[in-house]
Amino acid sequence: MKNLTALKQPLLVSAWFMFLTFPLMVIRVNTIENVVEWRWRNMIWVGTASFLLTFLWRYLSDRREAARKEAERTEDHEQTLGRFLAGRPEVGRYLSVGAMILALIFPFVFSTYQTNIMATALMYAVLGLGLNIVVGQAGLLNLGYVAFYAAGAYSYALLNHHFGIGFWTALPVGAVVGALFGILLGFPVLRLRGDYLAIVTLGFGEITRLVLENWNDFSFGPSGISNIPRPGFFGIALDIRGATIYLYFLVLLLCLATVFIVNRLQNSRIGRAWIAIREDETASQAMGIDGTKTKLTAFALGAFWAGMVGVIFAAKTTFINPASFTFLESAMILSIVVLGGIGSIPGIITAALFLILVPEYLRAFSNYRMLIFGSVMVLMMLFRPQGIVAGARRTYTFRRRKSGPELERG
Amino acid sequence: MSMEPVLQVRGLTMTFGGLRALDNVDLHVEREEIVALVGPNGAGKTTFFNCITGIYPPASGDIFLAPPGGKRRRINGLKMHTVTEHGMARTFQNIHIFPAMTVLENVMVGRHCRTSSGLLGAVLRGAGTLREEEGIVNKSYEILETVGLDASVNELAINLPYGAQRRLEIARAVATDPFLLLLDEPAAGMNPQETKELEGLIRQIRNGKKISILLIEHDMKLVMSISDRLCVMDYGEKIAEGTPAEIRGNPIVIEAYLGEDPDA
Ligand SMILES: Nc1ncnc2c1ncn2[C@@H]1O[C@H](COP(=O)(O)OP(=O)(O)OP(=O)(O)O)[C@@H](O)[C@H]1O
Numbered sequence A: 001m002k003n004l005t006a007l008k009q010p011l012l013v014s015a016w017f018m019f020l021t022f023p024l025m026v027i028r029v030n031t032i033e034n035v036v037e038w039r040w041r042n043m044i045w046v047g048t049a050s051f052l053l054t055f056l057w058r059y060l061s062d063r064r065e066a067a068r069k070e071a072e073r074t075e076d077h078e079q080t081l082g083r084f085l086a087g088r089p090e091v092g093r094y095l096s097v098g099a100m101i102l103a104l105i106f107p108f109v110f111s112t113y114q115t116n117i118m119a120t121a122l123m124y125a126v127l128g129l130g131l132n133i134v135v136g137q138a139g140l141l142n143l144g145y146v147a148f149y150a151a152g153a154y155s156y157a158l159l160n161h162h163f164g165i166g167f168w169t170a171l172p173v174g175a176v177v178g179a180l181f182g183i184l185l186g187f188p189v190l191r192l193r194g195d196y197l198a199i200v201t202l203g204f205g206e207i208t209r210l211v212l213e214n215w216n217d218f219s220f221g222p223s224g225i226s227n228i229p230r231p232g233f234f235g236i237a238l239d240i241r242g243a244t245i246y247l248y249f250l251v252l253l254l255c256l257a258t259v260f261i262v263n264r265l266q267n268s269r270i271g272r273a274w275i276a277i278r279e280d281e282t283a284s285q286a287m288g289i290d291g292t293k294t295k296l297t298a299f300a301l302g303a304f305w306a307g308m309v310g311v312i313f314a315a316k317t318t319f320i321n322p323a324s325f326t327f328l329e330s331a332m333i334l335s336i337v338v339l340g341g342i343g344s345i346p347g348i349i350t351a352a353l354f355l356i357l358v359p360e361y362l363r364a365f366s367n368y369r370m371l372i373f374g375s376v377m378v379l380m381m382l383f384r385p386q387g388i389v390a391g392a393r394r395t396y397t398f399r400r401r402k403s404g405p406e407l408e409r410g
Numbered sequence B: 001m002s003m004e005p006v007l008q009v010r011g012l013t014m015t016f017g018g019l020r021a022l023d024n025v026d027l028h029v030e031r032e033e034i035v036a037l038v039g040p041n042g043a044g045k046t047t048f049f050n051c052i053t054g055i056y057p058p059a060s061g062d063i064f065l066a067p068p069g070g071k072r073r074r075i076n077g078l079k080m081h082t083v084t085e086h087g088m089a090r091t092f093q094n095i096h097i098f099p100a101m102t103v104l105e106n107v108m109v110g111r112h113c114r115t116s117s118g119l120l121g122a123v124l125r126g127a128g129t130l131r132e133e134e135g136i137v138n139k140s141y142e143i144l145e146t147v148g149l150d151a152s153v154n155e156l157a158i159n160l161p162y163g164a165q166r167r168l169e170i171a172r173a174v175a176t177d178p179f180l181l182l183l184d185e186p187a188a189g190m191n192p193q194e195t196k197e198l199e200g201l202i203r204q205i206r207n208g209k210k211i212s213i214l215l216i217e218h219d220m221k222l223v224m225s226i227s228d229r230l231c232v233m234d235y236g237e238k239i240a241e242g243t244p245a246e247i248r249g250n251p252i253v254i255e256a257y258l259g260e261d262p263d264a
């Protein structure tokens, strides 16, 4: 009897789906022979698939509910991956050394094409880590992150086009332009909270793209800017493979530097202030944190990274146009942060690799890319809202001393 | 050296639309004094805190803050974080901890306005930053010992029981090195045992750290035993002021509470 009720809902759902998709999936008018084709087999597919999916869905959510009840009953602390790693630093160390070795030999083992994709994935990892400062740490939902990325890319492209400025000069300039854009936008909008901030930044991102698309005299419109030089290597001309490997290592270096910096910021005075603002803005201000200044710092720092990666992007593709900076990019970077686990560095890198590499290697499914992408996001939100690796807070141990407590180092 | 009050509020008025939530309220707190602000629900006590800490701009009135031995300053219109910097810290009626931070980190945030390392310091981690950071950790731990939370430093604040969260909020406020501490119903939701411990804690903060205290509290037993002086508010007005003994027998106060027995 119980099993019957468990089947009832999936059956109803599948019937409903078969009905909904009937005109689309079953009926086809063959305009050449002027006959109506009835593709009943499609209907069976839709019915079976929706039935199985609904069933699986129910099964998973029931299990999750049961697990939660069990955890509540035994008051067992949830063993998250983040906590597991925090408790065993040696595991994390082996993993990162392994990943490092893999990253170092990667371009020599794999083809130019694959090295190129890997460089892209690492670029997104850096973007994710940058946006994580804004969204993950300071809790400012920024949906227009791509605008700062574009600011960096166009800084390099235009400076090079008009003044012949090279990559290495443009890199810091692009980063600073990004940060300035961040401050410019941040000043008026950071008093907004939550949804309002999200909408304004979303608008800002779109406006930036539209300006780039329509201001022909400035940005060369939709046709974009081409022949952007790759980064120079001590004046030596590199072939395509050499240039790709060089860029790969450049991005890898930037990624490592970003990890180092973000990691240090996380457990610093400023990092704590960001989290405090995210957790409770009123309380954080009552504790003496200047909300405006601290939020602006996070916003500008995130934009700084976006600007820097923008310059690298321009140098990597040697061609940019506004189509590279759509809302989809912002959504992609945000997904990396959410999927990876807000505030978790290894999680964000994993998510970036996953989200960039999987679609590349599953070309066959490229038509369903957005569909799969969307379902993965929904499933994550339902079953693992803390992300792949949940961020764990730093713990401290104290030694008792006669003169008072003392922090144990190490 | 004259003993200037650490907090001096004159003619504070605050309106919400047509509602006069505060009507010409005068109040002062002397150095190392424990003053209680009491009154029925909706009397305007929390609004008074919100006005003097910069959450709401008062319609009129003057607020002066004077650190012991320091210069008196008018703090009207200052932002909340600046008020805290000047030495007045507070807790909230409805708990406002940072849930996803550890207990220790919550208190460490309180040290923010007394420390200075910035972005560059955080990234480079020079000797100065490390020393400052160690100072923050040790001082925060000491404060947690005072409030009896040193056993749960690494726990997430959200996992603490209710009474402990209230004490954590006090610890966090103390970490800002205030000379005046505002407590909004610190005993709310505590059992008699916890309330008794809280009383000891408040005394310890006043005596040990020489911090003056202004507290809002409905628990009359606690208020009567701990306060040096009481201010009674009703409908946004201060209706009485005096020592616990004076207030206990004041007919106006009994009238305001109407059925609520101040001795209860
Ligand atoms: N932000 C606000 N907007 C409008 N009215 C408010 C606001 N804050 C408080 N009030 C009103 O001001 C009056 C005083 O409220 P307040 O919170 O200061 O009371 P209280 O004395 O702290 O009461 P309690 O003992 O219940 O905490 C109430 O009538 C309340 O509804």
Ligand SMILES: [Mg+2]
Pocket: B045, B046, B047, B093
């Ligand atoms: Mg109140």
